[in-house]
Amino acid sequence: MKFDYLKDLLGNRFLDEKIDKLQYAYDATQKMYMPDCVVLPKNTEEVSKIVKFANENKIPVVARGCASGFSGGALNIDGGIALSMELMNNIIEIDLDNLIATVEPGVVNYDLQVKLKPFGLFFPPDPSSWKFSSIGGNIAENAGGPKAVKYGVVKDWVLGLEVVLADGSIINIGSKNVKDVAGYNLTQLFVGSEGTLGIITKALLKLHPIAQGSQTLQATFYDMSLAAKTVSDIIKNKIIPSSLEFVDHQAILTVEDALKANLPTDADAILIIEVEGSKFQIKEDVEKIVQICTENGAKVKIAHSIEEEESIWLARRSISPTLKRIADGKLNEDIVVPRSKIAEMIKKTQEIAKKYNVLIVNFGHAGDGNIHTNIMYNTKDKDEEKRAYQAMDEVFDECLKLGGSISGEHGIGITKQDYLERQVGSRTIQLYKQIKYAFDPNNILNPHKMKL
Amino acid sequence: MKFDYLKDLLGNRFLDEKIDKLQYAYDATQKMYMPDCVVLPKNTEEVSKIVKFANENKIPVVARGCASGFSGGALNIDGGIALSMELMNNIIEIDLDNLIATVEPGVVNYDLQVKLKPFGLFFPPDPSSWKFSSIGGNIAENAGGPKAVKYGVVKDWVLGLEVVLADGSIINIGSKNVKDVAGYNLTQLFVGSEGTLGIITKALLKLHPIAQGSQTLQATFYDMSLAAKTVSDIIKNKIIPSSLEFVDHQAILTVEDALKANLPTDADAILIIEVEGSKFQIKEDVEKIVQICTENGAKVKIAHSIEEEESIWLARRSISPTLKRIADGKLNEDIVVPRSKIAEMIKKTQEIAKKYNVLIVNFGHAGDGNIHTNIMYNTKDKDEEKRAYQAMDEVFDECLKLGGSISGEHGIGITKQDYLERQVGSRTIQLYKQIKYAFDPNNILNPHKMKL
CATH class of the missing domain: 3.30.70.2740 (Alpha-Beta Plaits)
Known part of the structure; x- marks a missing residue:
């Protein structure tokens, strides 16, 4: 049988019943592609053996974390092996001296944050899916989130990776060193490569201290262009908020219709602004932001309690769920x-x-x-x-x-x-294809994604 | 003649007299390799034509900025064309709304900082060579500097590049968008690639507001391991200084011998610590740092004027020059x-x-x-x-x-x-070579550097 080797290797962590495969046929796009089988490796060596086998037999391998992606990255569009990293979910080390976490790819973003919190630390990338998306997926897609305006995206927080290449060999790229200019920056090439160049089996993540405090404001605008100008004005005034979100008129109507939350339905846009820092810093920043918003014709509300903060964030957080209506x-x-x-x-x-x-x-x-x-x-x-x-x-x-x-x-x-x-032009696409070929000559790793 | 095409193209910006070539035969390694000729392009189209010509005739091309590098990146070790970017030194745009500068590679780091200062902005990477190194060279080598501890290195501040590939084609990679996950991150592959994958002809640089203020401290230790512990303790206390430099015992002796600056020659190490931020933030941070240093047995001096600050930095800045003694x-x-x-x-x-x-x-x-x-x-x-x-x-x-x-x-x-x-292992070197081949099949771009 085609997959006997994998069955022998993994025992009951090899699945090929239809009912099991169905669970690994979806992601958040809600498109469905059945894999030929599902494997649940427990360590890097098993991943290496699986990929080597797939390469020798020219079978597609699609790595998946929690399948929360919106672009179909985790779908087995050509069948083959669904390589679920869900059992490789150990937080291997939290290095407090160097502010670095070493994790397996199946760790859920939220679970890492929970582990870090008692140390006063966090991993800044906070995609909306953070409660149900894995670090491996976050890295493969170079995820962002509301805090990106201050802290950047996943690529800014990955220092090194352990990767299984298409031929099954295992490489370690990058290091715990923030400065490291030895050789090409392969770490950054893997971040955002959507599982097409190799399978991430371990990651070194930079951590950041949690800010002393934060404060949230809501600014209501009756002219979208003034809301946009406010965004530029805040940054020009050298304030980098930890979140600077917006909701447009149509989104306000949608949420209000669903929740009756007393939102200003005549408004053209709402800005939700969060600043972080010491008590003094927050005070300074909030005063300045209120001034800028007011000058641009906004009505401003400042949250003075967790409840008020939650109520401000409600409009932003409820959009996706209420869109279904x-x-x-x-x-x-x-x-x-x-x-x-x-x-x-x-x-x-x-x-x-x-x-x-x-x-x-x-x-x-x-x-x-x-x-x-x-x-x-x-x-x-x-x-x-x-x-x-x-x-x-x-x-x-x-x-x-x-x-x-x-x-x-x-x-x-x-x-x-x-x-x-x-967007990128035909010559750049050609370079992508040449890079893809250099890493994966048999095109087994997440084939035919990104037009490769 | 071999280089007639270049002579016709560039006129007096083509040099092949020995006395001229000699000026382009060095970098800061003080090793000497004579190029066959020197070209001084004024724009991307000229760079494209030069590289296309070199590729068709399989002649090495070595790009150079100000030749301040310490690893020989700008040396024509196989002869060929020295491609000096010194005339491509325009600051094309300073975009205040998006905090992005668009520059040509020949711009000197310091000149950019001077242009940015009136706007209250700066480009954080500050290699010691900043007064005489070019942005193109900074990018090609992924330069760092004292401020890297807080702000990161060059790779963290480059959003996009215009690049001339080995076949002369021109690509634009990355964009003004801080978030951009369309395709492989070629921008980051070029940063630190030492001129081996393409010639950078334009760069989009992220800028940062200059901090409201800063303060400098000097801490003298009689035990290096306590100085090192202090470094970790400061970071653990969630303070990220804008500089956190050290000088070891032997370096103290060297500088004192040369300058008679009244340095503590019995000390094992000196830490020079600079914090940045608002007045309140600085006060908070300095108090905490003094406490941490003192607990680790250090004698602390705080600079209260520019003169005192200069005198603290003197020890650090004088090491390189005095080493020659x-x-x-x-x-x-x-x-x-x-x-x-x-x-x-x-x-x-x-x-x-x-x-x-x-x-x-x-x-x-x-x-x-x-x-x-x-x-x-x-x-x-x-x-x-x-x-x-x-x-x-x-x-x-x-x-x-x-x-x-x-x-x-x-x-x-x-x-x-x-x-x-x-450091990186043979399998990774193999990947480097495959990437290099994908970008530059004739191996004309800075050949035989990085063991490629």
């Missing part, structure tokens, strides 16, 4: 534009929504120009579905015209592969 | 170990110095474990020179045993190429 189909994009182009981009999406007669809801990370553009459609209405995709196409075009990127957090996977070349 | 030969290494291993590493260098009967002077960036280990020898004493190299070999070994890296800032170039495989 509008329509069952959703093109969930995460375009990015330079901070200064946010208002222009939002206006473009509104024009595109009108042109194609679809509803577009925008929210996201204003501080780094990362906009979650949700194009809603009824899956039973094939014409609306078609118009939604046409609208998406035009959203990408307008985003690129403004110097943006088609993905800030979710990755390319299968959902955005037809648009990648538009 | 000891001996005319110097193996100038920049090893890194995890912060917590600094004391152990310094002790090892002292044992190695004894074993090989050479003088070793250590100083550097304690906050990130980056130690400038200077092994001194008399160039006329061939036996001492041999012992110096043997000592260096053992320093690298001990550094790697402690989980370190053979280079934190200077790069591999030619001076460290025989040691790279020891």
